Amino acid sequence: MxxxxxxxxxxxxxPVGSNIVFEWVFDNxxxxxxxxxxTIEVALTSNPKMVWPVANVSGTATxxxxxxxxxxxxLFMGFYTLSVYDTKLGKQGVAISGHLMPYSDxxxxxxxxxPYVPRTGAFCNNCKNGISGATSTLPLRTSQVLQSVILGLSTFIAIWGLAL
Incomplete structure:
Protein backbone atom coordinates (compact mmCIF):
# COMPACT_ATOMS: atom_id res chain seq x y z
CA MET A 1 0.00 0.00 0.00
CA PRO A 15 -14.04 10.99 9.15
CA VAL A 16 -17.14 9.19 7.91
CA GLY A 17 -18.28 11.20 4.91
CA SER A 18 -14.80 11.83 3.56
CA ASN A 19 -13.27 10.71 0.29
CA ILE A 20 -10.49 8.15 0.85
CA VAL A 21 -7.96 7.33 -1.85
CA PHE A 22 -6.42 3.86 -1.69
CA GLU A 23 -3.26 3.51 -3.75
CA TRP A 24 -1.04 0.46 -4.18
CA VAL A 25 1.80 -0.90 -6.30
CA PHE A 26 2.44 -4.37 -7.63
CA ASP A 27 5.73 -6.22 -7.36
CA ASN A 28 6.26 -6.82 -11.06
CA THR A 39 -12.15 -6.43 -5.77
CA ILE A 40 -11.58 -3.83 -3.05
CA GLU A 41 -13.65 -3.96 0.12
CA VAL A 42 -13.50 -3.03 3.78
CA ALA A 43 -14.70 -5.00 6.78
CA LEU A 44 -15.30 -3.91 10.33
CA THR A 45 -12.29 -5.36 12.15
CA SER A 46 -14.33 -6.31 15.23
CA ASN A 47 -16.97 -8.03 13.07
CA PRO A 48 -15.48 -9.30 9.78
CA LYS A 49 -18.94 -10.33 8.58
CA MET A 50 -19.84 -6.64 8.17
CA VAL A 51 -18.35 -5.85 4.74
CA TRP A 52 -18.69 -2.78 2.54
CA PRO A 53 -17.71 -2.90 -1.14
CA VAL A 54 -15.32 -0.14 -2.22
CA ALA A 55 -14.77 -0.91 -5.91
CA ASN A 56 -14.32 -3.50 -8.62
CA VAL A 57 -11.56 -2.30 -10.92
CA SER A 58 -9.35 -3.50 -13.72
CA GLY A 59 -6.49 -5.75 -12.65
CA THR A 60 -4.02 -3.13 -13.86
CA ALA A 61 -5.47 -0.35 -11.67
CA THR A 62 -3.23 0.98 -8.92
CA LEU A 75 -20.39 3.15 8.33
CA PHE A 76 -19.81 2.77 12.05
CA MET A 77 -17.19 4.42 14.16
CA GLY A 78 -14.41 1.87 14.57
CA PHE A 79 -11.50 0.15 12.89
CA TYR A 80 -11.71 -1.39 9.44
CA THR A 81 -9.54 -3.76 7.43
CA LEU A 82 -8.99 -3.16 3.71
CA SER A 83 -8.92 -6.16 1.39
CA VAL A 84 -7.66 -6.15 -2.20
CA TYR A 85 -7.85 -9.41 -4.11
CA ASP A 86 -8.18 -11.05 -7.51
CA THR A 87 -11.91 -11.23 -8.16
CA LYS A 88 -11.52 -14.67 -9.73
CA LEU A 89 -9.65 -16.15 -6.72
CA GLY A 90 -11.69 -14.45 -3.98
CA LYS A 91 -10.56 -13.05 -0.63
CA GLN A 92 -9.66 -16.46 0.80
CA GLY A 93 -8.18 -17.75 -2.45
CA VAL A 94 -4.71 -19.23 -2.57
CA ALA A 95 -2.50 -17.58 -5.15
CA ILE A 96 -0.32 -19.87 -7.16
CA SER A 97 3.16 -18.84 -8.25
CA GLY A 98 3.14 -15.69 -10.37
CA HIS A 99 -0.43 -14.66 -9.44
CA LEU A 100 -1.66 -11.93 -7.09
CA MET A 101 -1.84 -12.90 -3.44
CA PRO A 102 -4.89 -11.53 -1.54
CA TYR A 103 -4.00 -8.48 0.56
CA SER A 104 -5.63 -7.54 3.88
CA ASP A 105 -2.93 -5.91 6.01
CA PRO A 115 -19.99 19.87 15.26
CA TYR A 116 -17.86 22.28 17.22
CA VAL A 117 -19.47 23.41 20.48
CA PRO A 118 -17.89 26.53 21.93
CA ARG A 119 -16.68 26.36 25.49
CA THR A 120 -18.73 28.17 28.10
CA GLY A 121 -17.77 29.37 31.54
CA ALA A 122 -14.24 30.33 32.57
CA PHE A 123 -13.46 32.42 29.50
CA CYS A 124 -16.20 34.45 27.90
CA ASN A 125 -16.42 37.56 25.78
CA ASN A 126 -19.28 39.11 27.78
CA CYS A 127 -17.58 38.88 31.17
CA LYS A 128 -15.44 41.39 33.03
CA ASN A 129 -11.79 40.95 31.93
CA GLY A 130 -12.86 37.90 29.90
CA ILE A 131 -13.10 35.73 33.04
CA SER A 132 -16.43 34.84 34.56
CA GLY A 133 -15.20 33.67 37.95
CA ALA A 134 -17.69 30.81 37.73
CA THR A 135 -16.83 27.21 37.14
CA SER A 136 -16.30 26.09 33.60
CA THR A 137 -18.64 23.57 32.05
CA LEU A 138 -18.13 21.56 28.92
CA PRO A 139 -20.98 19.91 27.05
CA LEU A 140 -21.00 16.14 27.42
CA ARG A 141 -21.95 13.75 24.68
CA THR A 142 -24.72 11.29 25.40
CA SER A 143 -22.23 8.39 25.36
CA GLN A 144 -20.05 10.13 27.97
CA VAL A 145 -23.04 10.70 30.23
CA LEU A 146 -24.12 7.08 29.82
CA GLN A 147 -20.61 5.84 30.61
CA SER A 148 -20.52 8.01 33.75
CA VAL A 149 -23.89 6.68 34.92
CA ILE A 150 -22.85 3.06 34.32
CA LEU A 151 -19.53 3.57 36.11
CA GLY A 152 -21.30 5.22 39.07
CA LEU A 153 -23.89 2.45 39.32
CA SER A 154 -21.32 -0.33 39.08
CA THR A 155 -19.19 1.34 41.79
CA PHE A 156 -22.26 1.71 44.03
CA ILE A 157 -23.24 -1.93 43.51
CA ALA A 158 -19.68 -3.13 44.20
CA ILE A 159 -19.45 -1.13 47.44
CA TRP A 160 -22.96 -2.13 48.51
CA GLY A 161 -22.12 -5.80 47.82
CA LEU A 162 -19.01 -5.57 50.03
CA ALA A 163 -21.06 -4.07 52.87
CA LEU A 164 -23.38 -7.08 52.92
Missing part, protein backbone atom coordinates in the same frame (compact mmCIF):
# COMPACT_ATOMS: atom_id res chain seq x y z
CA UNK A 2 1.27 3.42 -0.93
CA UNK A 3 -1.64 5.40 0.48
CA UNK A 4 -2.75 5.41 3.21
CA UNK A 5 0.44 4.23 4.82
CA UNK A 6 0.12 1.14 6.96
CA UNK A 7 0.80 1.81 10.64
CA UNK A 8 -0.15 -0.81 13.21
CA UNK A 9 0.62 1.46 16.18
CA UNK A 10 -1.28 4.54 14.95
CA UNK A 11 -3.60 3.48 12.13
CA UNK A 12 -4.74 6.23 9.78
CA UNK A 13 -8.05 7.87 10.75
CA UNK A 14 -10.72 9.27 8.45
CA UNK A 29 9.16 -9.17 -10.39
CA UNK A 30 6.82 -11.74 -8.80
CA UNK A 31 3.45 -10.83 -10.38
CA UNK A 32 3.81 -12.59 -13.71
CA UNK A 33 0.08 -13.07 -14.35
CA UNK A 34 -1.84 -9.91 -13.37
CA UNK A 35 -5.49 -10.43 -12.45
CA UNK A 36 -8.20 -9.43 -14.92
CA UNK A 37 -10.16 -7.65 -12.14
CA UNK A 38 -9.59 -6.60 -8.55
CA UNK A 63 -5.71 3.17 -7.05
CA UNK A 64 -9.35 3.77 -6.27
CA UNK A 65 -11.33 6.46 -4.52
CA UNK A 66 -13.99 5.65 -1.92
CA UNK A 67 -16.69 8.21 -1.20
CA UNK A 68 -17.76 7.26 2.30
CA UNK A 69 -20.67 9.71 2.34
CA UNK A 70 -22.48 7.54 -0.23
CA UNK A 71 -22.04 4.23 1.62
CA UNK A 72 -25.22 2.30 2.41
CA UNK A 73 -25.67 1.04 5.07
CA UNK A 74 -23.82 3.78 6.90
CA UNK A 106 -4.14 -2.30 6.11
CA UNK A 107 -6.22 -1.30 9.12
CA UNK A 108 -7.64 2.20 9.44
CA UNK A 109 -10.12 3.97 11.68
CA UNK A 110 -13.35 5.78 10.87
CA UNK A 111 -14.90 8.33 13.19
CA UNK A 112 -18.10 10.33 13.11
CA UNK A 113 -17.24 14.02 13.32
CA UNK A 114 -19.31 16.16 15.65
Missing amino acids: VQPKQNTVNPPLF TTLVFPPANL STSWKTDAVVPS LQFGMYIPE
Whole structure:
Protein backbone atom coordinates (compact mmCIF):
# COMPACT_ATOMS: atom_id res chain seq x y z
CA MET A 1 0.00 0.00 0.00
CA VAL A 2 1.27 3.42 -0.93
CA GLN A 3 -1.64 5.40 0.48
CA PRO A 4 -2.75 5.41 3.21
CA LYS A 5 0.44 4.23 4.82
CA GLN A 6 0.12 1.14 6.96
CA ASN A 7 0.80 1.81 10.64
CA THR A 8 -0.15 -0.81 13.21
CA VAL A 9 0.62 1.46 16.18
CA ASN A 10 -1.28 4.54 14.95
CA PRO A 11 -3.60 3.48 12.13
CA PRO A 12 -4.74 6.23 9.78
CA LEU A 13 -8.05 7.87 10.75
CA PHE A 14 -10.72 9.27 8.45
CA PRO A 15 -14.04 10.99 9.15
CA VAL A 16 -17.14 9.19 7.91
CA GLY A 17 -18.28 11.20 4.91
CA SER A 18 -14.80 11.83 3.56
CA ASN A 19 -13.27 10.71 0.29
CA ILE A 20 -10.49 8.15 0.85
CA VAL A 21 -7.96 7.33 -1.85
CA PHE A 22 -6.42 3.86 -1.69
CA GLU A 23 -3.26 3.51 -3.75
CA TRP A 24 -1.04 0.46 -4.18
CA VAL A 25 1.80 -0.90 -6.30
CA PHE A 26 2.44 -4.37 -7.63
CA ASP A 27 5.73 -6.22 -7.36
CA ASN A 28 6.26 -6.82 -11.06
CA THR A 29 9.16 -9.17 -10.39
CA THR A 30 6.82 -11.74 -8.80
CA LEU A 31 3.45 -10.83 -10.38
CA VAL A 32 3.81 -12.59 -13.71
CA PHE A 33 0.08 -13.07 -14.35
CA PRO A 34 -1.84 -9.91 -13.37
CA PRO A 35 -5.49 -10.43 -12.45
CA ALA A 36 -8.20 -9.43 -14.92
CA ASN A 37 -10.16 -7.65 -12.14
CA LEU A 38 -9.59 -6.60 -8.55
CA THR A 39 -12.15 -6.43 -5.77
CA ILE A 40 -11.58 -3.83 -3.05
CA GLU A 41 -13.65 -3.96 0.12
CA VAL A 42 -13.50 -3.03 3.78
CA ALA A 43 -14.70 -5.00 6.78
CA LEU A 44 -15.30 -3.91 10.33
CA THR A 45 -12.29 -5.36 12.15
CA SER A 46 -14.33 -6.31 15.23
CA ASN A 47 -16.97 -8.03 13.07
CA PRO A 48 -15.48 -9.30 9.78
CA LYS A 49 -18.94 -10.33 8.58
CA MET A 50 -19.84 -6.64 8.17
CA VAL A 51 -18.35 -5.85 4.74
CA TRP A 52 -18.69 -2.78 2.54
CA PRO A 53 -17.71 -2.90 -1.14
CA VAL A 54 -15.32 -0.14 -2.22
CA ALA A 55 -14.77 -0.91 -5.91
CA ASN A 56 -14.32 -3.50 -8.62
CA VAL A 57 -11.56 -2.30 -10.92
CA SER A 58 -9.35 -3.50 -13.72
CA GLY A 59 -6.49 -5.75 -12.65
CA THR A 60 -4.02 -3.13 -13.86
CA ALA A 61 -5.47 -0.35 -11.67
CA THR A 62 -3.23 0.98 -8.92
CA SER A 63 -5.71 3.17 -7.05
CA THR A 64 -9.35 3.77 -6.27
CA SER A 65 -11.33 6.46 -4.52
CA TRP A 66 -13.99 5.65 -1.92
CA LYS A 67 -16.69 8.21 -1.20
CA THR A 68 -17.76 7.26 2.30
CA ASP A 69 -20.67 9.71 2.34
CA ALA A 70 -22.48 7.54 -0.23
CA VAL A 71 -22.04 4.23 1.62
CA VAL A 72 -25.22 2.30 2.41
CA PRO A 73 -25.67 1.04 5.07
CA SER A 74 -23.82 3.78 6.90
CA LEU A 75 -20.39 3.15 8.33
CA PHE A 76 -19.81 2.77 12.05
CA MET A 77 -17.19 4.42 14.16
CA GLY A 78 -14.41 1.87 14.57
CA PHE A 79 -11.50 0.15 12.89
CA TYR A 80 -11.71 -1.39 9.44
CA THR A 81 -9.54 -3.76 7.43
CA LEU A 82 -8.99 -3.16 3.71
CA SER A 83 -8.92 -6.16 1.39
CA VAL A 84 -7.66 -6.15 -2.20
CA TYR A 85 -7.85 -9.41 -4.11
CA ASP A 86 -8.18 -11.05 -7.51
CA THR A 87 -11.91 -11.23 -8.16
CA LYS A 88 -11.52 -14.67 -9.73
CA LEU A 89 -9.65 -16.15 -6.72
CA GLY A 90 -11.69 -14.45 -3.98
CA LYS A 91 -10.56 -13.05 -0.63
CA GLN A 92 -9.66 -16.46 0.80
CA GLY A 93 -8.18 -17.75 -2.45
CA VAL A 94 -4.71 -19.23 -2.57
CA ALA A 95 -2.50 -17.58 -5.15
CA ILE A 96 -0.32 -19.87 -7.16
CA SER A 97 3.16 -18.84 -8.25
CA GLY A 98 3.14 -15.69 -10.37
CA HIS A 99 -0.43 -14.66 -9.44
CA LEU A 100 -1.66 -11.93 -7.09
CA MET A 101 -1.84 -12.90 -3.44
CA PRO A 102 -4.89 -11.53 -1.54
CA TYR A 103 -4.00 -8.48 0.56
CA SER A 104 -5.63 -7.54 3.88
CA ASP A 105 -2.93 -5.91 6.01
CA LEU A 106 -4.14 -2.30 6.11
CA GLN A 107 -6.22 -1.30 9.12
CA PHE A 108 -7.64 2.20 9.44
CA GLY A 109 -10.12 3.97 11.68
CA MET A 110 -13.35 5.78 10.87
CA TYR A 111 -14.90 8.33 13.19
CA ILE A 112 -18.10 10.33 13.11
CA PRO A 113 -17.24 14.02 13.32
CA GLU A 114 -19.31 16.16 15.65
CA PRO A 115 -19.99 19.87 15.26
CA TYR A 116 -17.86 22.28 17.22
CA VAL A 117 -19.47 23.41 20.48
CA PRO A 118 -17.89 26.53 21.93
CA ARG A 119 -16.68 26.36 25.49
CA THR A 120 -18.73 28.17 28.10
CA GLY A 121 -17.77 29.37 31.54
CA ALA A 122 -14.24 30.33 32.57
CA PHE A 123 -13.46 32.42 29.50
CA CYS A 124 -16.20 34.45 27.90
CA ASN A 125 -16.42 37.56 25.78
CA ASN A 126 -19.28 39.11 27.78
CA CYS A 127 -17.58 38.88 31.17
CA LYS A 128 -15.44 41.39 33.03
CA ASN A 129 -11.79 40.95 31.93
CA GLY A 130 -12.86 37.90 29.90
CA ILE A 131 -13.10 35.73 33.04
CA SER A 132 -16.43 34.84 34.56
CA GLY A 133 -15.20 33.67 37.95
CA ALA A 134 -17.69 30.81 37.73
CA THR A 135 -16.83 27.21 37.14
CA SER A 136 -16.30 26.09 33.60
CA THR A 137 -18.64 23.57 32.05
CA LEU A 138 -18.13 21.56 28.92
CA PRO A 139 -20.98 19.91 27.05
CA LEU A 140 -21.00 16.14 27.42
CA ARG A 141 -21.95 13.75 24.68
CA THR A 142 -24.72 11.29 25.40
CA SER A 143 -22.23 8.39 25.36
CA GLN A 144 -20.05 10.13 27.97
CA VAL A 145 -23.04 10.70 30.23
CA LEU A 146 -24.12 7.08 29.82
CA GLN A 147 -20.61 5.84 30.61
CA SER A 148 -20.52 8.01 33.75
CA VAL A 149 -23.89 6.68 34.92
CA ILE A 150 -22.85 3.06 34.32
CA LEU A 151 -19.53 3.57 36.11
CA GLY A 152 -21.30 5.22 39.07
CA LEU A 153 -23.89 2.45 39.32
CA SER A 154 -21.32 -0.33 39.08
CA THR A 155 -19.19 1.34 41.79
CA PHE A 156 -22.26 1.71 44.03
CA ILE A 157 -23.24 -1.93 43.51
CA ALA A 158 -19.68 -3.13 44.20
CA ILE A 159 -19.45 -1.13 47.44
CA TRP A 160 -22.96 -2.13 48.51
CA GLY A 161 -22.12 -5.80 47.82
CA LEU A 162 -19.01 -5.57 50.03
CA ALA A 163 -21.06 -4.07 52.87
CA LEU A 164 -23.38 -7.08 52.92
